[in-house]
Amino acid sequence: MAMRYGPGHKEKTREKILDAAGKAFRKHGLEGVGVDGVMKAAGLTAGGFYAHFKNRDALVAEAVSRPLRQSRLLYEKLTQGLGGREWLGQTARVYLSRAHRDHPETGCPLAALQSELGRSGAETRGAVEAELESFLHLFEEKLGKSEKAPATDRAIVVLAQLVGALSLARMVKDEKFSDRILLACRKFLAEEFEAESQTSSAP
Amino acid sequence: MAMRYGPGHKEKTREKILDAAGKAFRKHGLEGVGVDGVMKAAGLTAGGFYAHFKNRDALVAEAVSRPLRQSRLLYEKLTQGLGGREWLGQTARVYLSRAHRDHPETGCPLAALQSELGRSGAETRGAVEAELESFLHLFEEKLGKSEKAPATDRAIVVLAQLVGALSLARMVKDEKFSDRILLACRKFLAEEFEAESQTSSAP
DNA sequence: TGTACATCAGTGAACGCGCGTTCACTGATGTAC
């Protein structure tokens, strides 16, 4: 019972697979779900997979970098006009929220797959690095430089803080403890990080 | 050709397995190496494994929490007498070093296994959480409180920064870029983090 | 408009392989006499 509806539908199926894979990998890890599981989640059977992707590695690279790119584009729109402390406060509040912590499957792939990405092949690592640089450029623009550190360094520190804090919060078992980690780091970024920072709001 | 040398040798074999597993898991991930691979790395055959551990999960829990505990005990000795800025500067220099980045197999399990730990079973997560709390207590003592934040919050922020920065540095492909991540976060911790902190050096 | 055919996205069974785990066996050590 094959269901096909004219041209353009292969592309839609491909996107369904990528969406399912993106969620499954973030939820269960890059090795926690197989081709069969991804295809089942997309409402398909395993055999059809190779009509869309060369092999499993190609799927991983795309399924990780795609949501990174998508959320950056969305995020650029959402924070348009914001900059400096205002921007940082809102970013920290959203990124270090309980909702984000409890739903890795729709959240940041960097935090969800951190250690596994460090061990991934060249294809995946390259795609991730490019997206990571784009995020840093955005952060630089929003944060600006300070008396002591250039904008790039400040962007790196903020990104490391965000990603590290969310990972720690997901690692601990006790929910109160986890909440405290989120709150402490959110407060730090919103209230203490380089209080004298020069804002350079985007146009 | 079984090699056995009297009492106490089973315990030594068990430790050899744990050492091999600790390194292998940090290098290849919790799912990147199997019982067979761990036993081979320890110079043994797969079958003998179950004389030492109930099952694979029991090995994982112990192989992750043991190096955490060991490095904390060592680290407590090494930083005895230090506190405040001096302590933080040295900690950042060692943790965010290129040597640490390039050798996850002997480094911090939190950074090496971050995302996988977030998905581990209750046994592993519980063991990790206990060790993580011990580290935070040590950090609190060393850092002390500031005008704006209690010691616990400051300890959490520093730990998140360390773990997040090392993970980012391991994720990117370009070495110069990776070096810059380490340097930026090291500088931040050593020179900018709450410059007016009250030191409370351990006795 | 209606029939015959080509296309090709998706199916589902099959493959070889490595995994975690089990178990009958081996053989060096420590003990009994």
Added chain:
DNA sequence: TGTACATCAGTGAACGCGCGTTCACTGATGTAC
């Protein structure tokens, strides 16, 4: 001191299972006449 036996850490073959990948097949769609 010397021989016979019990112990038990470690061996290695075997198991059932799920993985990534292949491939002959299916059947709804679009096209030709």
